[in-house]
Amino acid sequence: MAKKKKPRKSVRGFRPVTLSTPADYREEIAGVCLKAKQASRLLALTSTAARNRALESIASALERRRDEILFKNEIDLEAGRKAGLSAALLDRLTLTADRVRAMSQGLRDIAQLPDPLDETVSEWKRPNGLVVRKVRVPLGVVAMIYEARPNVTVDSAGLCLKSGNAVVLRGGKEAFNSNTALVGVVQSALGETEISPAAVQFVSTTDRAAIRDLVRMDKLVDLVIPRGGEEMVQAIRDMATVPVLSHGKGLCAVYVDKAADLDMAARIAFNAKVQRPGVCNAMETLLVHRDVAGRFLPGMVGKYAAAGVEVHGDDETKRLGGKTVKAARSEDWDTEFLNLTVAVKVVASLEEAVAHINMHGSHHSDSIVTDDAGAAEKFLSQVDSAAVFHNASTRLHDGSVFGLGAEMGISTQKLHARGTMGLRELTTTKYVVRGSGQVRE
Amino acid sequence: MAKKKKPRKSVRGFRPVTLSTPADYREEIAGVCLKAKQASRLLALTSTAARNRALESIASALERRRDEILFKNEIDLEAGRKAGLSAALLDRLTLTADRVRAMSQGLRDIAQLPDPLDETVSEWKRPNGLVVRKVRVPLGVVAMIYEARPNVTVDSAGLCLKSGNAVVLRGGKEAFNSNTALVGVVQSALGETEISPAAVQFVSTTDRAAIRDLVRMDKLVDLVIPRGGEEMVQAIRDMATVPVLSHGKGLCAVYVDKAADLDMAARIAFNAKVQRPGVCNAMETLLVHRDVAGRFLPGMVGKYAAAGVEVHGDDETKRLGGKTVKAARSEDWDTEFLNLTVAVKVVASLEEAVAHINMHGSHHSDSIVTDDAGAAEKFLSQVDSAAVFHNASTRLHDGSVFGLGAEMGISTQKLHARGTMGLRELTTTKYVVRGSGQVRE
Numbered sequence: 001m002a003k004k005k006k007p008r009k010s011v012r013g014f015r016p017v018t019l020s021t022p023a024d025y026r027e028e029i030a031g032v033c034l035k036a037k038q039a040s041r042l043l044a045l046t047s048t049a050a051r052n053r054a055l056e057s058i059a060s061a062l063e064r065r066r067d068e069i070l071f072k073n074e075i076d077l078e079a080g081r082k083a084g085l086s087a088a089l090l091d092r093l094t095l096t097a098d099r100v101r102a103m104s105q106g107l108r109d110i111a112q113l114p115d116p117l118d119e120t121v122s123e124w125k126r127p128n129g130l131v132v133r134k135v136r137v138p139l140g141v142v143a144m145i146y147e148a149r150p151n152v153t154v155d156s157a158g159l160c161l162k163s164g165n166a167v168v169l170r171g172g173k174e175a176f177n178s179n180t181a182l183v184g185v186v187q188s189a190l191g192e193t194e195i196s197p198a199a200v201q202f203v204s205t206t207d208r209a210a211i212r213d214l215v216r217m218d219k220l221v222d223l224v225i226p227r228g229g230e231e232m233v234q235a236i237r238d239m240a241t242v243p244v245l246s247h248g249k250g251l252c253a254v255y256v257d258k259a260a261d262l263d264m265a266a267r268i269a270f271n272a273k274v275q276r277p278g279v280c281n282a283m284e285t286l287l288v289h290r291d292v293a294g295r296f297l298p299g300m301v302g303k304y305a306a307a308g309v310e311v312h313g314d315d316e317t318k319r320l321g322g323k324t325v326k327a328a329r330s331e332d333w334d335t336e337f338l339n340l341t342v343a344v345k346v347v348a349s350l351e352e353a354v355a356h357i358n359m360h361g362s363h364h365s366d367s368i369v370t371d372d373a374g375a376a377e378k379f380l381s382q383v384d385s386a387a388v389f390h391n392a393s394t395r396l397h398d399g400s401v402f403g404l405g406a407e408m409g410i411s412t413q414k415l416h417a418r419g420t421m422g423l424r425e426l427t428t429t430k431y432v433v434r435g436s437g438q439v440r441e
Numbered sequence: 442m443a444k445k446k447k448p449r450k451s452v453r454g455f456r457p458v459t460l461s462t463p464a465d466y467r468e469e470i471a472g473v474c475l476k477a478k479q480a481s482r483l484l485a486l487t488s489t490a491a492r493n494r495a496l497e498s499i500a501s502a503l504e505r506r507r508d509e510i511l512f513k514n515e516i517d518l519e520a521g522r523k524a525g526l527s528a529a530l531l532d533r534l535t536l537t538a539d540r541v542r543a544m545s546q547g548l549r550d551i552a553q554l555p556d557p558l559d560e561t562v563s564e565w566k567r568p569n570g571l572v573v574r575k576v577r578v579p580l581g582v583v584a585m586i587y588e589a590r591p592n593v594t595v596d597s598a599g600l601c602l603k604s605g606n607a608v609v610l611r612g613g614k615e616a617f618n619s620n621t622a623l624v625g626v627v628q629s630a631l632g633e634t635e636i637s638p639a640a641v642q643f644v645s646t647t648d649r650a651a652i653r654d655l656v657r658m659d660k661l662v663d664l665v666i667p668r669g670g671e672e673m674v675q676a677i678r679d680m681a682t683v684p685v686l687s688h689g690k691g692l693c694a695v696y697v698d699k700a701a702d703l704d705m706a707a708r709i710a711f712n713a714k715v716q717r718p719g720v721c722n723a724m725e726t727l728l729v730h731r732d733v734a735g736r737f738l739p740g741m742v743g744k745y746a747a748a749g750v751e752v753h754g755d756d757e758t759k760r761l762g763g764k765t766v767k768a769a770r771s772e773d774w775d776t777e778f779l780n781l782t783v784a785v786k787v788v789a790s791l792e793e794a795v796a797h798i799n800m801h802g803s804h805h806s807d808s809i810v811t812d813d814a815g816a817a818e819k820f821l822s823q824v825d826s827a828a829v830f831h832n833a834s835t836r837l838h839d840g841s842v843f844g845l846g847a848e849m850g851i852s853t854q855k856l857h858a859r860g861t862m863g864l865r866e867l868t869t870t871k872y873v874v875r876g877s878g879q880v881r882e
Contacts, residue, residue, distance in 0.1 A: 124844065126842070132844075261878075267878060268878065271880035271881055272880075275881050376875075385871070387873075390875045392875075392878070392879045393879065393880040397872070401571075402872070414580050414663050415664065415684045415686075415869065419871070428859050430860070431829070431838070431861075433833055435831060435832045435837070436832055437702075437709065438832075439713075439716070440716050440717070440842070
């Protein structure tokens with residue numbers, strides 16, 4: 001816990017220790033980041049095998065030292081219960097033997113993934129004999145800022161080490177004891193490998209003011225990844241001078257075209273809403289072509305009602321869906337419900353559906369259900385989103401479903417990373433040019 | 442010229458027109474950007490051939506309407522001479538028949554380049570039958586903010602149209618009449634093609650305050666590219682909420698290793714400094730291994746002296762180079778001279794050279810001269826720069842030298858674009874996923 005701020009006053013040469021003034025954070029944070037930067041230079045040069053062995057070594061250490069981790073976690077849980085944390089937050093904070101095993105397995109899975117640093121993006125020879133090679137290299141230092149879930153500590157360290165990056169971890173204060181224990185296990189496991197323990201740094205102050213200093217270390221940190229709610233991400237974007245990469249808000253839509261297979265449409269519209277409503281790639285808006293609305297909506301509304309889904313519909317949907325449908329207000333089209341609520345609208349055309357999605361959606365994941373190939377192509381090319389689907393649920397936008405392995409979230413940015421983000425998004429490129437004395441004429 | 446700001450005061454219901462209040466710009470700029478956004482949706486769907494025909498059509502129109510362009514340019518030049526612009530600035534502002542021809546040729550060259558939108562980054566099929574395709578798509582709307590050179594107007598429009606992006610142009614006020622004429626020619630030429638003239642928008646206020654509004658249009662503009670001095674770029678970065686992509690400062694070094702071919706080293710060190718000293722990929726710092734300094738530096742200093750290069754050397758360089766060498770001050774190692782000045786330092790090892798470059802350089806372009814393959818590999822992998830060279834001049838870091846065609850500058854950022862930036866850097870990607878009813882289990 002951070003100490004209270006004391007006045008900095010010199011009394012007969014005695015200067016009180018004031019650990020929590022902003023200046024002290026800047027110094028502490030700069031020290032942590034500098035160590036990470038230095039470690040990153042060596043880490044970038046290690047072999048794939050050495051990095052994979054390090055992941056394996058951490059995985060084993062986590063299992064070996066499980067009881068110690070669970071003991072520290074219990075301290076956080078006890079404090080959390082006393083502080084009146086919500087059941088959901090306490091659940092996110094909780095570690096169990098199974099969850100520790102899952103963290104280890106996660107690291108082993110990362111070790112199995114292809115090394116993004118092995119990739120030569122392209123290579124060519126110029127008429128003057130110059131050989132130009134564009135290779136993939138680590139970014140350098142990645143700062144991870146997250147909230148209650150302690151598994152993010154291990155997960156982030158694993159992704160960064162695999163991609164050759166040093167990492168500065170800054171977890172939430174609720175998980176402080178758990179995170180300290182986990183980082184301790186990670187660092188001591190690294191101590192027995194070729195990878196320097198300094199490649200995994202931990203910010204040990206839990207005062208939020210330290211985050212501002214961390215995200216402004218643009219000489220030492222190459223990327224900030226905030227993993228948390230929209231508000232936290234926006235606050236970090238506003239403060240940061242280091243580039244920020246983050247998971248985007250998901251206001252996703254499914255459009256049931258006039259040429260849709262209506263059974264398939266019902267399965268997809270149900271799955272996209274109900275299977276896990278609290279996540280970014282769940283559907284929030286269902287658009288239905290007028291020509292099939294009469295055949296589709298009454299049954300769909302019934303299925304939703306049976307699953308406890310609240311339907312907010314436009315006039316046409318209300319007319320067709322019956323009395324369980326509530327009247328949609330205009331803000332419903334711009335709302336990411338993240339629960340069992342869906343906004344439903346009848347549209348006159350594919351064009352209207354596309355325009356609605358481009359206007360109200362969050363450019364995350366959107367789907368068309370249709371048997372008309374031409375309509376599908378129009379939708380896929382005209383909807384301006386990170387992922388567009390034909391005859392499939394928006395819930396499928398996911399790194400592991402796509403076969404890309406570990407995912408750090410889904411970006412709705414257009415620069416550097418768009419859509420599901422994995423190891424490759426933690427790298428940059430470099431031109432390596434080999435000559436034999438060439439100069440510019 | 443922008444009007445002076447007047448107080449907004451209502452006198453008996455009469456409210457004076459105050460064109461230059463920030464609110465008015467916001468509205469004007471939002472209007473311009475909205476038109477660009479709408480045009481970008483259609484532009485993204487055009488064929489390669491249609492976009493190339495548009496470039497060809499603009500190229501011809503520029504040549505056909507050359508006299509009109511030169512006439513408007515003369516108005517700017519006249520105003521510039523009266524305002525006492527420097528000779529260098531007037532030169533950058535000047536259009537001639539040859540320069541108009543070069544602009545047309547530039548567009549024809551861009552038309553010849555491969556279409557970045559043709560590229561499928563990757564495509565694969567999942568066990569559940571889902572086909573995932575990662576394709577390259579335009580960013581949408583690009584805002585170009587530049588200074589005196591009117592050719593940037595045509596060049597930027599060409600690069601954006603080729604890559605399927607609408608563009609909002611905001612040139613310097615010195616070139617206002619020239620830019621207005623050029624944009625008029627571009628738009629009327631587009632009027633006779635399949636591409637909407639609205640895809641090229643021009644900000645017609647020359648008040649700098651309008652730039653702030655433009656770079657904060659993050660709902661309508663996808664990327665800002667400032668083309669100008671370091672100060673202008675930094676000011677835009679500070680104000681922008683739209684992502685910024687810019688040309689980076691170039692503090693480049695050449696390291697002459699103990700195993701260097703000294704004749705080759707002299708040719709490269711001379712070329713990198715002298716061939717065009719005012720550009721980003723020119724060398725500013727020369728590092729020489731102690732073991733060859735005695736044989737290399739006296740001759741090199743002589744060659745520099747003969748070419749009018751001022752050498753700022755450390756003690757060892759002063760001792761070896763004689764009286765033409767001035768004593769280097771510590772800030773010399775961090776200075777981008779951009780003229781005929783070079784900072785020269787003798788180092789004890791390859792490691793010292795690498796550490797110096799990573800500490801003092803701008804991570805742009807750095808070169809090692811050596812016949813030792815192991816030393817070269819160390820340097821190439823350990824120097825953290827956008828381009829690293831072995832036995833070649835740093836001046837070769839250039840889109841056309843690399844065979845990539847049109848260049849918009851060289852980025853020293855690590856995210857999205859690193860090194861020479863061309864058409865591909867004006868695109869993003871999108872996952873296009875085709876299914877047959879797949880849902881998330």
